[in-house]
Amino acid sequence: MRADARKNYNHLLAVAREVVTEHGANASMRDIARRADVGLATLFRHFPTREALFDALLRTNLDALTQKANKLETLNPPDEALVSWFREGVAFVHSYSGVVALMANAHADPESALYASCAEVHSAGERLLLRAQADGTARADIDGGDLFALMSALGWLIDQPAFAPQEDHLFHVIMSAILTNRPGNDVKKAT
Structure with a gap:
């Protein structure tokens, strides 16, 4: 260019x-x-297209989120890595109103300009989840799709004025549902 x-x-x-x-x-x-x-x-x-614009706009953030997962995967215990990455993901989906719907639609459409970036983030989160599951610190009955859905749901919720003040509490509730109950497992400690 x-x-x-x-x-x-x-x-x-x-x-x-x-x-x-x-x-x-x-x-x-x-x-x-x-x-x-x-x-x-x-x-x-x-x-x-609008999607091409949003791909360019979001790609930097999505790539950073993917790189963050890679870094956390090698440097942090599985549960802490998952919690840290999930928090960053929620902050990202909250950064632009309406981005959750764009990403969800793009993830389901391989022809979408956003598909590749969304698929990479989804895959990075799933790797962190699988690592935590293998370690016994995350529930075994959820998958990467569930993780992405929970992240998206929380991002959407905190975008609503009525729920914004409860952001931290809702984050901890969701993470408590993802992580297994084990001695010494404190979601707040891992954030």
Whole structure:
């Protein structure tokens, strides 16, 4: 990509990040173009679909979440790694209103521009869960899909004003449901 095209791409992405942070996943492509001071055609030249824009927007965060899982997997005990990664995942899905639905739909559609990034995050979380299950610190009757669903549900819940004040409590309730009860297992300690 030419330097001027890369500069325009990065500018559009920065503006899109601002607009999506303010308005969530339903942010208007027209509003993004207007704020970036470009025509809608220019925006679509860089991002031919909403999914392509969200893939570019979210990929950095999703890749960071995948890398975090890889790091935690090698440096932390299984239960602590799972708790830390789950907390980061919830923070991510909470970062943009409506991203949960986008990611859930993308994960079920291999043709989606977001599919690969979502599949990598899903796989990273599942590895952490399997590691904790093998260690006996996580329930054996849940899988990566359940983990992703619980993360998404909590991210959505804390996005609701009525539940936002209970974020920490709800996190601990969900983690207590994922982790097995064993002597010395304290979800709060592992966070």
